[in-house]
Amino acid sequence: GQGDRFIMERVRQSGVPFLALLNKIDLVKPDRLQIAWTHFEELTEGAVAQVAISALKEAGLEEVLQVMKDQLPEGPRFYPEDVLTDRSENFLLAELIREKVIRYTREEIPYATAVRIVSVEEKGPENPIVVHGAIAVERESQKGMLIGKGGEMLKRIGTNAREEMERIHDRKFFLDLKVEVRKNWRKDPKQLRRLGYTEDLA
Incomplete structure (x- = not known):
């Protein structure tokens, strides 16, 4: 709807890379999913990736994690290489x-x-x-x-x-x-x- 388009336009104008997720694909029949996906692709144009997922069924989550891993910049090293955490x-x-x-x-x-x-x-x-x-x-x-x-x-x-x-x-x-x-x-x-x-x- 217009609300979704307004939000997406603001997201694109921010200049911040974004990942678009189409959730609850387990609740949609294949023919309806294809229609929904076409609209979703158009709505979220400009995303670094567009992924169909089911959070409940954990479908597509591996792809989401991989995209996030690829997009995150490498940060500064605060601890020696062999130290994984400062927690017990x-x-x-x-x-x-x-x-x-x-x-x-x-x-x-x-x-x-x-x-x-x-x-x-x-x-x-x-x-x-x-x-x-x-x-x-x-x-x-x-x-x-x-x-x-x-x-x-x-x-x-x-x-x-x-x-x-x-x-x-x-x-x-x-x-x-x-x-x-x-x-x-x-x-x-x-x-x-x-x-x-x-x-x-x-």
Whole structure:
């Protein structure tokens, strides 16, 4: 419509490279998709790339990531080559688990969750690294939704998080997750410290 054309004109006038995504292709029949794509190409002319995706089905996302990688300029080096991050291993493990929570749950749950790594046990290269983690939510109803029927949701989150840990570290992992209710943790400084959201962890 006219609103879309106005927005796209402003985007083009900005001079900033942009990537155009046509989402929800899983909901459109092939013949209708072709018509929609033709209009989309015309509307988003000038984009560095035009990609049809389904965010829900994760279709086309690899192409999107590759385009973004190709377009991003190389930034200055702030750390030595062998330093990948300034955050602790526990922080990275917790964020990886939280990313799976966000991916597989919808609506209000992701914004009320935090992940705490309770312990990491490593007993030699031949044995799996054992990670115990706790996912904090604010209400009992959120706990039930996160665990899912028969524990299916929590199992899905845990399995996908474990598989990514193994891919990143090229090691076997055993991941044990539990869900705990921490009422209003986002407004409680003590709980924020306990969950690792402040620099002062004492």
